[in-house]
Amino acid sequence: MMTVIGGVDADRLLKDRHRAMWALGDYPALAAEVIAGLGPALVDAVGVHPGEHVLDVAAGSGNAAVPAALAGGRVVAADLTPALLEAGRRVAADRGVAVDWQEADAEALPFADGAFDVVMSCVGVMFAPHHATAAAELVRVARPGGRVGLLSWTPGGFIGQMFATMKPYAPPPPPGAQPPPLWGDEDHVRGLLGDAVTDVRVERRTLTVDAFATPEAFRDYFASHYGPTIAVRGAVSGEPERAAALDADLVDLARRADRGPVGGPTVLDWEYLLVTARVAGGSTA
Template identity: 40%
Template sequence: MSVIRRSRAERRVRLMPGRPRWMSLNRCEPSSSSRSTSSVQRSPTASTPAVTGQYSIPCRTLLQIRAVQFLYHRLPFDRTRLGGHHSEKGSMVTENPPRSSTSRPAAAAWALGDYPAMARRLEPVADRVLTAAGFTPGMTLLDVGCGTGNAALAAARLGAAVTMSDPTPELLALAVERARVEGLTVEWRQTDAEELPGVHDRVVSVFGAMYAPDADKAAAAMLRACSPDGRIVLAAWTPDGLMATINRAIGPYLPPPPVGAQPPTRWGDPDFVRALFDVPGTVSVTSRVERHGFSFASASEAAAFWLRTAGHVQAERPRLEGEGRWQALHEDLAAVFPRWNRRADDPHPGVLVESAYLITVVDRKL
């Protein structure tokens, strides 16, 4: 494994063919102040080198990431072009040819809403997943579909050697920024749940792997990424819970799903998940249902929160407003929450709703 050393002239922002320079601002080389060392190693699942390195980002790079985030939401361009395949770890990037993957447009959509606001409310679920993972300091852990890094950063605080993976670069950048602020050492890779890096003692996913377009491929990738005596722990919303009800209320306002697409909440069905992971090399697959609460001042506030944080809904907002249907969507969604309100008989105002989710633990054997 050889160490890459670049001259000062080579440590510059890469301009990607066919894109304006500002879109390449987060494709940068480490500055001379970077403390990380990066190396190129052959990925076991790809024909091109995957560049790896420990987390250490110079201030210049962070400013460039913030510039991309600002421009992404302010300037008009085809966001589906973000669907190209990039393998990221540390502050080095290797470009692979773009792929025709159904997950890429969906990955770009996650950046359109205020998902970080939702992620902050989901932090307790990440803690429960890590408790079920049962890792000890020094173990390696992979967070699949890490989003803004709830589970990954919690594990890093407890002494795990953490790798974060997510297909959405904007969310991954936020996770990296959180790690920098806390002074945590992490590694990361921008990739789908179907192509995961390395082999780890623990593989976890908190409402991440469930959105993979091909469940069988995602499960196979997680099994490959888990050591022979390791453990996989997943959290997924159940098919009969609040989240599924919300999706049914929103569905009529959105474009129809691709032919053959299956609902992500099937990952919340114990029988479905058991069938995915009950393969040779697995000693047990166990599941249990947990519940997570959301509190709001009113049903209208709850609906506004869900619409604001859902990127795939925000992507359709201009069309719905043009058709005069945005307010109708808000009203239909607000009507869902009184039926789930656990404070219906409580004299205190407000709405408290709970959504069921399934925690699945997959234990491997030597």
């Protein structure tokens, strides 16, 4: 049962905050400039074939949806944030592919059971606050014998550590909300999918990022482009000492992880977990 506060559904309020957070900054630019390689990696791993019906959950601006369409899939891209969908429409038009963009909550997908051959998410569904609910939806809308593909930042990798760095400065999460990087933990994901899937394949990979000249440039880019970082900085904006400490901690994180040459650029390895599985039952064709 949903928690009710003042007659208003608390879950809806939480989703409204998420929707607003991801509209901050310029995530579509970050997706194109920094992590563009992730979407094609997921599409290749899950094996999208021409004519297959594909759902990209928490699709953002189409980092995986557009490559799936380029591979010949009939793609629906679903996301909670209308601003990201609008950006995705522009990206798809520029690439000359057709994608069906739909506003949707990853925890309550508006699609029929077994509607898709492939259901995937690229650093997207991991931000849904209730992991078991989101995982159940991923499996529900995939046909028996269909495939699920997930790409998520790991807890111990750079982005997972960035969230750990920001946590002391962020407001406490609402009851029941789980940390996004848990989706990058193999045991956690296997537990979420359970016996609803078979043929589970798990691989840790690394995205090498050399887009930032210095650790300070990394901090400034995320402070202007990445909704979660912007939101946490906003939470301490009225406390100059804490705001300065957060900024220093983000620079220190990048400096410790930097394996680039003396004098730059900063070179960072961002670890992610790539999971593919087949939904139990049905044909494997």
